[in-house]
Every structure is written in C-alpha cells, then in structure tokens.
Amino acid sequence: MKKIFLIILTLTLMNSLSLADKNMKIGSKGKMEDVTRTIQVKMYDNYYEPNSFNIKKGETIKFEVINAGELVHEFNIANAMMHIKHQPEMEKMVENEILLGDKIDKDKMQKMAAMDKSMGHSHSNSVLLAPKEKGILIWKFENAVNIEVACNVPGHYQAGMIAAVNLD
Numbered sequence: 001m002k003k004i005f006l007i008i009l010t011l012t013l014m015n016s017l018s019l020a021d022k023n024m025k026i027g028s029k030g031k032m033e034d035v036t037r038t039i040q041v042k043m044y045d046n047y048y049e050p051n052s053f054n055i056k057k058g059e060t061i062k063f064e065v066i067n068a069g070e071l072v073h074e075f076n077i078a079n080a081m082m083h084i085k086h087q088p089e090m091e092k093m094v095e096n097e098i099l100l101g102d103k104i105d106k107d108k109m110q111k112m113a114a115m116d117k118s119m120g121h122s123h124s125n126s127v128l129l130a131p132k133e134k135g136i137l138i139w140k141f142e143n144a145v146n147i148e149v150a151c152n153v154p155g156h157y158q159a160g161m162i163a164a165v166n167l168d
Contacts (some may be wrong), residue, residue, distance in 0.1 A: 025145045027079055029124035030060040030138035038062040043129065045069040047155055048149060052164040060140040067129035072099050073161070074151045076126040078141055083150045083157055088120040090152045099153060104130045141167065 036059050042049045043065065055061060065075045072092070076083065098109045098119060113120030121128050123164045126137035145166055151161040 001148060005102050009045035020159060026082070026125060026147050027139055027141040029063040030062075032062070032138060034060040034140065035062045035078055035138060036060055038064060041065045041075060042068045043073040043151070043161075044073055044146040045073075045074060046151075046159045046161045048075075048161070048163040049161070053149065054166045054168065055141050055144070056168045057139075057144065058142050060138065061125070063127075063137045063139065064134070065129065066134045067131050070131055071102055072104055072128065072130050072153055073156065074128045075128055075135070075137060076150055076152055077165070078150070079124060079146045080148065083148070083152055087154070087157065089121075091154050092116075093121065094154055095100060102131055102134070104128065106107045151159060 039053065039061055039146055046069075053061075063075065063142075067073050069160050076086065078086065090099070093109070096108070096119065097114055098105050098112060108119065108168040109119060113122070125137070125139065129135050141165075144165070147165045150157050151164060
C-alpha cells in the first residue's frame with residue numbers, strides 16, 4: 001500500500017512541476033541585432049504609459065524605459081506567480097535601505113549583492129530605476145505565455161502598477 005501511495009505522490013508532483021514549467025515561460029533576454037521594434041515606456045507613480053503591449057510571439061523588443069514618477073519603480077516582465085515570488089526580494093531591499101522611496105543606494109546594493117545575489121537586482125527581465133533615470137531592456141518573446149509587466153517595489157503591484165502583455 002505504501003508503494004502505491006509513493007507512486008501516486010511522485011506522479012502527482014511530477015505533473016505539478018511540468019505544469020509549473022509551462023507557466024514559467026516568459027521568453028528570454030534578447031540581442032540588439034534581433035530587435036524588430038522599439039517601444040518607449042514611461043513609468044509614473046503606480047502606472048505605465050502605455051498600460052498594455054501588443055507583442056507577436058517570437059518578436060524581440062527593445063524597451064526604452066524612463067521613470068517619470070517621483071518614486072523608484074521597476075519594469076519587470078514575468079507572470080503573476082513570478083512577480084509574487086520576486087516581491088520578498090524587493091521588500092528585503094527596502095529593509096536593507098537599498099530602495100529608499102525616491103532613490104536607490106547603488107553602493108549598498110553592490111556591497112549587499114556580494115553576500116546575497118538577489119540584492120544586486122541584476123535580472124535580465126527587469127530594470128529598476130530611480131526618478132528621472134532611463135534604462136533599456138531587450139526581450140525576446142519566443143515562448144512567452146500569460147505574462148505581464150509589473151512593478152514589484154513594495155505596495156506598487158498591489159496598487160495596480162501592472163501593464164497587460166497581449167501576445168498574438
């Protein structure tokens with residue numbers, strides 16, 4: 001009886017992991033030479049302009065992002081589950097006084113990243129910007145499913161700083 005239970009449990013876990021893998025498909029870091037178009041994005045305090053993106057599967061997009069708000073913001077391409085998993089890292093950056101509302105302590109970020117990689121915020125699917133800063137993110141949408149753009153600075157996702165990604 002224990003063997004049957006273990007087999008059923010193992011099969012259930014394997015099935016769950018395979019479903020999770022399908023939900024994790026968000027694309028990959030793109031190359032400049034593959035860019036098919038450029039989209040300019042402005043981040044204001046708790047919203048993006050534009051607030052949705054129409055992307056063709058397989059497209060490589062160069063996002064030129066500017067933080068036009070008064071607070072630190074993030075442009076992060078992921079699915080909802082990934083955003084929720086990333087939020088504790090962002091909270092930890094606030095707790096360690098790396099994110100300071102309207103600025104980023106980049107020196108402290110670099111020092112903390114030597115001890116904890118997540119504190120470096122060097123994710124290929126994201127840019128973190130202080131007010132008036134600009135950043136570029138190049139992303140290839142070759143296998144993207146169920147994704148959105150969101151800001152995971154504590155409270156911003158919950159306040160609705162999310163932009164839809166419509167994949168054709």
